[in-house]
Amino acid sequence: xxxxxxxxxxxxxxxxxxxxxxxxxxxxxxxxxxxxxxxxxxxxxxxxxxxxxxxxxxxxxxxxxxxxxxxxxxxxxxxxxxxxxxxxxxxxxxxxxxxxxxxxxxxxxxxxxxxxxxxxxxxxxxxxxxxxxxxxxxxxxxxxxxxxxxxxxxxxxxxxxxxxxxxxxxxxxxxxxx
Numbered sequence: 127x128x129x130x131x132x133x134x135x136x137x138x139x140x141x142x143x144x145x146x147x148x149x150x151x152x153x154x155x156x157x158x159x160x161x162x163x164x165x166x167x168x169x170x171x172x173x174x175x176x177x178x179x180x181x182x183x184x185x186x187x188x189x190x191x192x193x194x195x196x197x198x199x200x201x202x203x204x205x206x207x208x209x210x211x212x213x214x215x216x217x218x219x220x221x222x223x224x225x226x227x228x229x230x231x232x233x234x235x236x237x238x239x240x241x242x243x244x245x246x247x248x249x250x251x252x253x254x255x256x257x258x259x260x261x262x263x264x265x266x267x268x269x270x271x272x273x274x275x276x277x278x279x280x281x282x283x284x285x286x287x288x289x290x291x292x293x294x295x296x297x298x299x300x301x302x303x304x
Contacts (some may be wrong), residue, residue: 130142133192136162136200137243137254137262139254140187143175144223150211152298155189155222157207162191162200170297174288176253181221185292188229188257197231201241204228206254229258233268242249249277252285260295 138158142150143236148170155164175181193200204226208250229245236243245266248254255278258265263275270277293300 133163133194135230136193136228136232137258137265138162138189138190138193138204139225139227139229139258141225141227141253142185142223143182143221145212148226148293148297150224151185151187153211154207154226155298157210157224158189158191158204161195161203162189162193164189164191166190166261166300167295168260169295170293171253171257172290172292173253175221176251179221184253186253186257186289187298188254188261189300190261195230197234197236197241197243198238200231201228226259227254229254230265230268233266235268235285250281251286252278252281252289255281256286256289260286 140151140154151170155167158164166189171186173184174184175184189251195203208224208226209274227245228241229248233244234243245254249267249270256275259278260273263273265274266275267277
């Protein structure tokens with residue numbers, strides 16, 4: 127697949143449930159920006175955590191942008207951003223200061239020991255899919271051949287119930303005084 131001159135379109139999912147969650151997500155977007163030209167950011171969603179560990183609710187969002195990085199380099203860069211913000215190895219599905227996932231990388235399907243894209247479970251995870259459909263409803267899942275809007279419409283009421291609006295579009299530009 128040839129890459130357009132302006133780079134490949136990527137969709138990232140962001141989450142945080144420790145510390146100042148919105149500030150952590152704003153910081154992540156700022157750190158991502160040098161190598162991913164961000165074109166759109168979803169509203170901010172408050173979501174119930176998934177997994178066996180009792181923990182605070184997450185704030186989740188998605189962004190769409192363009193990058194010239196190959197997917198493996200993008201993953202390494204995002205892991206560096208997570209580390210810079212304060213993420214350290216922890217329990218699987220445990221609480222975290224920041225989580226940045228590559229949800230989609232153009233129309234490519236990638237599977238390696240380090241990365242699977244489209245993100246596994248994207249079609250069933252309301253906390254990732256609902257923010258994504260807000261900014262890119264017509265983007266087609268490369269494996270399922272259905273648009274993000276179609277996948278979101280197929281979510282059960284139970285899946286949707288754990289995802290609530292926290293702040294509308296533009297939250298990432300709001301800096302509040304403590």
